[in-house]
Structures are given as C-alpha cells and as structure tokens.
Amino acid sequence: MENQHLNVKSAGGWGALISSGKFLMREGFLKGSQTLFRLNQVEGFDCPGCAWPDPEDSERSMTEFCENGVKAIAFETTNKRASSELFSQKTVSELNELDVYSITNQGRLTEPFYYNRAKDKYEPISWDSAFEVVSKHLKSLEKPDDAIFYTSGRTSNEAAFLYQLMGRMLGTNNFPDCSNMCHESSGVGMGESVGIGKGTVSLEDFDKAELIMIFGQNPGTNHPRMLSELQKANKRGAKIVSINPLKEAGLVSFVHPQDVGQMLTNKATPISTNYYQVKLGSDMALVQAIVKYILENYSITLDLEFIEKHTAGFEEYKKQILSKDWNELVKQTSLSKEEIIEIAELYVESDKTICCWAMGLTQHEHGVATIEEVMNLLLLKGNIGKEGAGACPVRGHSNVQGDRTVGISEAPKEDFLQKIDSVFNFKSPRSHGYDVVHAIKAMHKEKNKVFIGLGGNFADAAPDTKITYEALESCNLTVHISTHLNKSHLICGKEALILPCLGRTELDIQQNGVQSVTVEDSMSMVHPSKGRNTPASRDLKSEPAIIAGIADATFGKEKVDFIDLISDYNKIREKIEEVLPTFTSYNASMESKTGLELYNSARNRVWETETKKANFLVNIAPDLTLDENHLSLMTMRSHDQFNTTVYDTNDRYRGIKNKRKIIFLNEKDIKKLGLKNGEFVNIQSHSKDEIKREVLNFEVVAYDIKEGCAGAYFPEATPLVSINHFDKKSFTPSYKFIDITLEKVNK
DSSP, X not given: OOOGGGOOOOEEHHHHHHHHHHHHHHHOHHHHHHHHTTBTOTTSBOOSSOOOOOOOGGGOOTTOOOHHHHHXXXXXXXXXXXXXXXXXXXXXXXXXXXXXXXXXXXOEEOSOEEEETTTTEEEEOOHHHHHHHHHHHHHTOSSGGGEEXXXXXXXXXXXXXXXXXXXXXXXXXXXXXXXXXXXXXXXXXXXXXXXXXXXXXXXXGGGTOSEEEEESOOHHXXXXXXXXXXXXXXXXXXXXXXXXXXXXXXXXXXXXXXXXXXXXXXXXXXXXXXXXXOOTTOHHHHHHHHHHHHHHHOGGGSOHHHHHHHEESHHHHHHHHHTSOHHHHHHHHTSOHHHHHHHHHHHHHOSSEEEXXXXXXXXXXXXXXXXXXXXXXXXXXXXXXXXXXXXXXXXSSTTHHHHHHTTOOSSOOHHHHHHHHHHHTSOOOOSOOOOHHHHHHHHHHHOOOEEEEESSOHHHHSXXXXXXXXHHHTSSEEEEEESBOOGGGGSOOSEEEEEEBOOTTBOOEETTEEOOEEEEOTTSEEEEEOOOBOOSOTTOBOHHHHHHHHHHHHHTTSSOOHHHHTTOHHHHHHHHHHHOGGGTTHHHHHHHTSOEEOOOTGGGTOOOSTTSSEEOOOOOOOOOOOOTTOEEEEEEOOTTEETTXXXXXXXXXXXXXXXXXXXXXXXXHHHHTTOOTTOEEEEEEOOTTOOOEEEEEEEEEEOSBOTTEEEEETTTTGGGSOTTOBOTTTOOBOTXXXXXXXXXXXX
C-alpha cells in the first residue's frame, strides 16, 4: 500500500520531543517547563494525563513524564484565560458554533459564571451567590433522585469522598461517572470472575512476565509511559502480542525520548513480537478459539492444581468451549487458523502471562463477556495471584479507579453504606442510582432535574449527542466544576453555572495551610499530589472547597461540618479511613511519601465472589454479521487529544494534519464502496431503535485497518452512538462497534 497514512512510524523519538516543545512554546514555555520537573515526583504532583503507575523512588528519573503529560501540563499552565472578557464579547450561541478544539483552547476559567438566559451570556457571580443558587435548587427538588452527581476521573480521592457524602446526605445514589463509559465492563467482568474490579498486577510484574498480551489498547497515545515497560520487556526477551484492528505506531516500535543513545542513533526498539489485526468486537471469539485449541491439544499444560483449589465452573466451561465449532470461531475472529494456533502456542509456552486491555474490549454490547473470557484464559494456567502474571485493565483517567474506591458508585455495597451511616450519623439511601446511560434517559424523559458535573465534559463524552444535549437542556439547573471551558458549559439548563477550580499543578491553600490530595493508579497504589504553582486566578477554589461550599449552603453544619473538613485534608482522609479500613494509616503513608498499596484480594488469591473461588464463566460470542456494504465503526482519540480535550488538530502517528472530521478505512473497502482516498462522505449509523443518526462531510483516509472496520475521532463521531446500544450488565455504550453506511458527498 502506497498511501502516506499506511507508513507506520515508531512512537516517541524526535517527533515526541519536538511536539512537546511546540506545546510548551504555544502555552507558555517558562512556567510549563519548570512545572514539568515536579510531575510524578515524590514531592510533586500526579500527572492528570493517565493512571499509569510511577516506578519506585530509587528508579524514578528527574524527567518522569511523557509527551502527553507535557501536553496536559502545558494545557493547565497556559497563559490563555477564558475570562469575563470572553463572555462579554461572545454569546453562548456564538461559542456553540466553534469546533471542539476552539472551545477547549480558550484558556483557564477565572471566576464563577452564571448564565443570563435573556442575554444568552455568562456573567460573573460571587461564590456565595453561586452556592446559594445550587442550594436553592437542591432543597426544592420534589425528590432526592432528581439530582444527578456526575464525576470525572481526574477528581481526587478527597473531593470524590466529599462529593458522594453530599449526595447521599441529600438522599440519592445517582453517581454516574466516566468509568460508566470506559472501564465499567472491566469492573463488572472481573468482579464476577475474581471478586475485584481492579487489575491484579504490579509494575514489578512487567519485569518478570514471559508473555504480555495487549488487547484493544493504544499505549503510544493513551498511556505513553507504558511503552518504556514494554520496551524493557522486549529487550529482556519477553514476548509481546498485540491484538488490534489498527496498526498503531506505539505497538510497533518505540524510541525512548529520554534515552540519549537511542535518540542519537534514532534506532527504535520493537514493541510487539507478534501483531494480529482482528475485526472489531471479535476478541471474545478469538479468546474462545485459543482456549479451544489449548484444551484439545495442550491440556497437559493447564494448572490443574490451581483450577482444583481456587476455581469453580471449570468443567461446565470446558464442555461449552469444546462443543464450539472450530471453523466458525476462526471465521468470527477474521484471523487465519495458523495465526490463532500461533497465539495459543505462545500462551502455552509462557509460565507467566499478563493480559492488558483498554476500551477496545470494554466499549461493546458484549464488553463484560469479553473481559470474562480473558479472565478465563488467565485462570487456565493460574495466571492470577502469581508473580509476573495477571490482569491489567489500563485506566485512562488519573484517578478514575480511586473515585470508585472511595464511594463514587450508583450501586454501592451495603457494608460501605453502613459505614457511612455509622461514621456520619445519617441514613444513606439504598436504592440503585443512575449510571450515565440511565441518567441521560431520566433527564430526557422526566425533565426538571439538577445536574452537577465534577470535572469532565459530559455533553461531548456521553453517547447519542443529540439526546444528551436535549437531556441537559431539560434540567432546571446545570453546574460544571472545571478548569477550562468545554462544550458542556454551552449546553445549558434553565439555569446554569460554571464553577472554576484549581488544577493539579496549583497551590491549594486552606485554613490550615498548603494541602495535598491523593490519587490511585491502575495498580492500586495511592500516593499524594501537591501542586506548587500560583493559581491561574485568585478566584479559583479547590474541588473539595467547592463541594464543601455547596454542602454547607444546603445542609449547614448539623450533621457534617464540611467547612471544617476542608480546613485540613488530613481530616477528610481520617474519615475515609474510618469508612474504608483498607486505607490503614492513610495520613501516615502520605506523610512518609511512600504511598499506600491498597489490599487487592485477587492478587492474594482471596476470592470475594459468591462461590468464594475464582469463576470460569460461560458466555456466548455475539453475532457480528453486518449487511452488505455496511462497516463497523469505532470512535477513538487522535494523538493530540486526551478524552474530549483536543490539544491540537493533528494526529502525528497516523499522518493526519490539521483535520478531525475524517474516517479511516481499509483500501479494499474504499475500492469496494466506489470511493477514493480524500473524498468526502456522510456517515449514517444503523441501530435496533431505528433512529436516524448521521454526521456529515467526513474525509476518507486510507489506513492500515482491518477490512470491514472503520475508525473516526470522538466527539465528532459520537452522535452516531446509540443511547440504546450498551452492555446489559455494565451499561457501557457501544462506542467501539457502530454499524454504519457511507454516502459519497458530491462537491
């Protein structure tokens, strides 16, 4: 293939350095570059870019950051300001005409703003008045469940704990959060399988694994620091198998930007020893085919002692897999028999295997089932609770896992609620709350709700954009606690507030002095984060202080003195420890700077499931057959993007410059559909609800993607995602398998 977009390059290297420098220069070089040297340091702050863990102190470099970390810091330390001057010049309607890049790059928010509907403009409001507006609406609700408290994974443990406490004091478990849209399937699937919804590996396990299998993940863009661990693993002889519909630069090879020798020679280290391009959604069938081949040809390699002692359901699972038709499984995967056998034999030969994955597995209608199938594969050889082995769902948000740990859940466990009741002397609600999908449906149907967003960009992140916008607009009040302007602020309820907060890099000074917050990484390590920069504005408050202000205006101090709790965040952490004993010696651990490793039951081969064992679970692979000339589309990030935050309009690893409305297609599909590279198409999605969803004028880009599959950036392609297509257990929308057709645009 000759097209420029098919020439996959190495990740990292000079391109990463040049790109990093460009972003620092654009946003403010001096402040940004000085800030970087405190990023992911013991005395510094945690990177907001992803949840990849930090190495041990003795192995930590002075430059413990990646290209995307640089972009996140440049974005936060920018000299640009979204101030009252911006809002006096532009109406909300005018701002809504801007594209996602232009909206998010207006700069840091500087003070609280209230939406004046008559003028269609945001105007400054005092903090006390803003808190009174929220309090008035919360106290006038017909029922507590008319309030919806959304959480972004950037939120600290301290803020998240206060947030859930405020909501439960009000009387609701409506805590949809970003994990509902990304890794919820991991939590549910792993919970049913091994009793805990978190990864079971540590960073040290990557130094000992013999085989690392990477499903549906693009670490080069989404978790770049992971590449250094994969590079080390490859160099010491570990096998790395990547399974992905697209050829991604970060999974092919890597030049470490902080390795002088590599940079001087520009010689890349291979990452994947084996790369397999599967059709979207077929990972489950692939794992079943691998397991069937192993059971029929290498049953002697199974860890029968582990299976007998630690698992339940093996015989039923074995019977079900052996009954499957091999040729049909092969057909579903779109790989050849030889490729599947090759993967199976790599697994058989390895005594220590880690399986990693991201949204390529979770964002499907069968996401939970797929995760459970990966767990079945690991259980076959006892690869849970074993050194150098385990499950590694790689989280994209820096504290999405921590938020869940401290209580952000629409379905909290009874023992957690009992602890809340005991420690704070009130009765928590027991009814199941709203996840993201059901929050949108409720707002869309019932109207007049109060929506509060603690970080994030709900309007652009959530599925079915038109319905999501209508749902937010039907609210009596929408409130967004944010650092930067985003689309959610422009989709206003009858009343709307923007409450600007401190960034991760900034000094947080409360009554008792400078405060630190804490976050949990993908491997259950909790560590402190303390900003040092002067805040972007004197009128910013921390997330805990904003929550405390709302709670105090709503409840006063009779049950909980929120204002006292934020005077010193140690007080919040003491309450977290009272409610969650796994946070033993929480404050002492944070003071010692060593961090706190939370107990992980599955890592210790303690199975907190109904059977009290790890479960082999039987699932039926879905039928992914599409009609003639239909394609399966996945939404994805560009390289210059973090979730819905678009830093720039380029995608260096995929050869894209200054454009976002594109669709990646295999050259064979382009030819088959009578199209040409560079032509424009309208994209229509097809769903069981028969609602017409369409996006217009997307440029066709030939790319090394599996035939029959397509890729497009979110949020531009998010309007195609049906609110009614989701996993029936995790309720995660199907962002990674959208049935589409293309219509050529005649220009």
